[in-house]
Amino acid sequence: MNENLINDLSRNNMISIGIIGLGYIGSGVLKLIESQKEYIKKKTGKLISIKRVVDKDIIEKAAMFEPLFGDEIIFSSNADDIINDPAIDIVVELVGGIDPAYTYVINSLKNGKYVVTANKDMIANKGESLFSAAAGNDVDILFEASVGGGIPIIGPMKSSLAANNISKIIGILNGTTNYILTRMQKEGLNFENALSVAQELGYAEKVNPSADIEGNDAACKLAILSSIAFNSRVVFGEVYKEGIKKITLEDIRHANDLGYVIKLLAIGSDEGGSICVRVHPALIPKDHILASINYANNAVYLYGNFVGEVMSYGQGAGDRPTASSVVGDIIQIARNFDRQHKKPIFGCTCFANKPIKPIDEMENKFYALMEVKDRPGVLAKIAAVFGGNNVSIESMIQKQTQEGGSAKIVFITHRVLNKDMFKSVKEIIKLDVVNQVLNIIRVEDLQ
Amino acid sequence: MNENLINDLSRNNMISIGIIGLGYIGSGVLKLIESQKEYIKKKTGKLISIKRVVDKDIIEKAAMFEPLFGDEIIFSSNADDIINDPAIDIVVELVGGIDPAYTYVINSLKNGKYVVTANKDMIANKGESLFSAAAGNDVDILFEASVGGGIPIIGPMKSSLAANNISKIIGILNGTTNYILTRMQKEGLNFENALSVAQELGYAEKVNPSADIEGNDAACKLAILSSIAFNSRVVFGEVYKEGIKKITLEDIRHANDLGYVIKLLAIGSDEGGSICVRVHPALIPKDHILASINYANNAVYLYGNFVGEVMSYGQGAGDRPTASSVVGDIIQIARNFDRQHKKPIFGCTCFANKPIKPIDEMENKFYALMEVKDRPGVLAKIAAVFGGNNVSIESMIQKQTQEGGSAKIVFITHRVLNKDMFKSVKEIIKLDVVNQVLNIIRVEDLQ
Known part of the structure; x- marks a missing residue:
């Protein structure tokens, strides 16, 4: 030599x-x-x-x-x-x-x-x-x-799992919101108090916590993971976003009664060649492993056509x-370093150019909490609106009657088009038997 | 060109x-x-x-x-x-x-x-x-x-996590035994019935399921992971092994009462430069994420000095x-392929030569289930044996009195040397007030 x-x-x-x-x-x-x-x-x-x-x-x-x-x-x-x-x-x-x-x-x-x-x-x-x-x-x-x-996820997707077509990614990608929801779930803190605690502990930013709370942070991360998973570039602005501000202790309790917990999920899926990317709170079954990802921890769960379902879990920040x-x-x-013959390690793997499906065209199961007049015929009127918009109901529970003659009703729908759900809610709000629609949250059965 | x-x-x-x-x-x-x-x-x-x-x-x-x-x-x-x-x-x-x-x-x-x-x-x-x-x-x-x-674990340890000193790995590395324990836990099947089901479903071998049941399969996998984690060669024969044959529904119920589930764990740790490698059933807290790894799934949980705790989860076979x-x-x-200039991808990373600690010298917390005569003074005699062998007791619960004047006692020890526990049990078996020591299982609090 x-x-x-x-x-x-x-x-x-x-x-x-x-x-x-x-x-x-x-x-x-x-x-x-x-x-x-x-x-x-x-x-x-x-x-x-x-x-x-x-x-x-x-x-x-x-x-x-x-x-x-x-x-x-x-x-x-x-x-x-x-x-x-x-x-x-x-x-x-x-x-x-x-x-x-x-x-x-x-x-x-x-x-x-x-x-x-x-x-x-x-x-x-x-x-x-x-x-x-x-x-x-x-x-x-x-x-x-x-x-x-610190969770290894991009490296594994680019190498150990690279042989798979990935059809779906579900992430708990934001530690701040997961921390807040866990404290609400486990200790009954309301959103504002849980946020204050998260801010005191440094999990949420003091001045402007909105990047976390409103789902922007998770949306960036989902865009990155989806680009790799589906081999097609997804940018931040293409991700549909809903934050966790609207989640109340009442929602958490109703979800619990139905066998669910509420998490802020970042979900990417390839549905027949179109990419669906969305960050929103969701009810997930209590016995799914994602339901046990608590506090500031993160997890990425994915479905590959050979590997099946795999998950990585750990501290998502710090x-x-x-x-x-x-x-x-x-x-x-x-x-792999060779100063004389440099070359890419993985290179870009976005060889495809798949369209992004708008939220209106995506299908979801929904939880809907309403406050209604406590009198006969209410359910018939609401059900008529849902039925007229192709929204079929999986279950309905009337909760406690309130003072002043009102009652709470929780609906769980079947999988329906988001636009049909949005349209139903707009019409239901106008019904004279409905005082208010308190919340609409997606349900992910993860099966 | x-x-x-x-x-x-x-x-x-x-x-x-x-x-x-x-x-x-x-x-x-x-x-x-x-x-x-x-x-x-x-x-x-x-x-x-x-x-x-x-x-x-x-x-x-x-x-x-x-x-x-x-x-x-x-x-x-x-x-x-x-x-x-x-x-x-x-x-x-x-x-x-x-x-x-x-x-x-x-x-x-x-x-x-x-x-x-x-x-x-x-x-x-x-x-x-x-x-x-x-x-x-x-x-x-x-x-x-x-x-x-299909779970990515070796690749991530060799690259994404490579900057870390890893102090401990805890694996659920054998799908067959995890399937059997899950069926016992969730549905009250006894070991033999759960094994039969696992054999019918192809999770356990029909003729000779011992490689799984006795922990040999998990021990091979632990030797491989430990060699990478601790940068020192560990071979199969160096791993201490106990299988799951001895686990009864009664153990599972007592564990449940104490807030634990029983899993076959493969644990590798670097304790002050000595490597501890062991495969055995263990009681782990119900609310730890490893407790939710059920059926034929596998998981590897590890502790790195920078990354903290991370876990990978998925189907361990198929x-x-x-x-x-x-x-x-x-x-x-x-x-990385270059036919003219071949070179290792990761190469061997076992640059150290650390001793393996014998099981006698390892420390564990133990669960001990005994059947004793139901009369005064029994506890004093057993406690004297434990005390004389440096085994201190964290808690003790006397379970139901049996027909024929016997009772069951569950002890949970503090962390003690395995040899001290083994010696205590040998002496306790000989006590006239003790009918039999039904089981001794390690407890891992995973904190």
Whole structure:
């Protein structure tokens, strides 16, 4: 072996990392790599070393980290210091949000660098152009950490499960809302109190918790998983969304009486070549394993035509689990690293172009809670509206009679078109025997 | 680009497979590859084609398969037809058992072929020499299908989770025993009846179900997972084993009263640099997610120092789930395939050499069910024996008094050394106030 080749082999075993963004996750990645560097080297033969760290507020942050790492790492405040450094092999983007993260990543790819990111917004909105830039430069962008924190799901879908046609994914993808619903379910807290507790514990953002509560976070993650599962690009804006604000303790109690719990689900399915993607609260059977995913945990359940049903479960957020996934991606790149012959790790797998089905055309089973006048003939009038709109009823329970001559009724429908249900509800609200329609929630029997 | 290079690139995108063993799993793999070939090509750019299939009873089997595949596949009965065919890139070993599978695999590796296998016995007994032969020939042996059927677990441990030190794995790794225990738990069948049902449904072998019932199957799988988790080779014979034959409905009822269910667990842990590996029935808390893994399903739960707790769940057996994992491994190899520059995919990660702790030295909490004389002073005598052997009692419940003046007592101990518990039981059996010690089962609080 000549000396150049030996040097080259040796250099392929030393991978230089640049981290852009030294916030909560970035600090976690920095600490993980520094503490596990020797372990990873023994395991993989690859030395992963952080060469540069960039953050816009680097002066104060570097003061925290520089004493720990001496002169090994160059701290600075300009992302171009990493993007344009020919010695950096992998850029780890942990800024979050679409801009300027997208610019950093595109420029890194164009400079022939591999990219690892935890940025769900960027992948769910700009995935197509990112993967195209990666392929055009014979590199790749890996993003295991963008969905489900430390839970391995994107890697397994791209390799161990890759032989399967996946027909359906059901995710509990947002820890904040799952935490709130679990506290409501188990301890009878109402939504506002459960949200306050989640905010105090740092599970929900204090100033504006809406990205979680309204389902935007879960919708980004579902767009990412669905693109991989169905081999066709799904973007954030295509996901139908309902949040959990409207869920009351009363709904949870009625669901419980019927054998269900309420979870915020992110569901993607391929229905005859059309993709259905939706995030909404749903009643699921108490004895399904997804019903036991509680507090801030996440899970992804999927159906493959050979593997059958599989589920991955774990902590869906936090600096350490997320860092685990980021560094898992770095190791995946490092194992295959060849500076002279770069190539994609997985590449984009969206070879199809499937239409997205609008919510109106999707079919669901529904729970409907109404407050009605407590007198004969009420059910006949409501049933007539449902019947006239092709909505057939699976079961109906009249709950306690209220003061003032009103009563509560819970309906469970069969599977019906969403538009037929929406139309029924609009008409039912106008009936003189109906005081109010308190809630409409989808039911997923998961069979 | 010159023509040779173009041809070479094109040949690296065509991967030729030879399958040895056309039984239940082999047929599943054959069918999967044939039905998903185009899909996999679109997804990965790689054409995976089966060139040869070998089985000792090939004449009758080929009659079934040849009409389906025309002349594309060469069927024969001699494994060397595959091992020595220079056109075969990946050998898929699905013979099972140690001999002659081991010889086929070693010879394939020596001939520079990648190997994919579902053979837990071979990996758990002969792993070290297999990985060494793979490394020595710049290829690799992948074995996702050897543990947990279609559940992705080995791949994720080798990549997404690779940055973690794993301190503990808890597996429900044998579908047969989990099916039997679930039927006992949920429907009150006794062990013999539940076993018969499992045999009728094909979950347990009819002639000799002992490999499942006595924990050998789970012990092989635990040896494989522990070697990866703790970076140190664990072989089948090093795993402590107790089966489920001794579990009675009475144990299940007492466990239920105490808030537990009984599962056959495979537990591996790194305790201060020593490896503890054991397969035995255990009481686990009803509200832990592992308690909801029912029927023939499998799950692997693990603790990593960054990721925290994660779990994978799915069907642990069957031709289609197992084929999913086998082909997942083939895809993993195909993605990185370069006929001119072969190299390991993951390589062996057992860089450490940790001692195995003997069962006597491990600590556990125990459930003990005894039948005793129903008279004063009994508890004092038993407690004196426990106390004299350093076994402290967490709780004690006297169950119903029996006819003939006897009573049942359930003890739950604190965490104690196994040898101290074993010694206590030997002495307690000899007490005149004790009719019999009905069962001793470990308790895992999983906290």
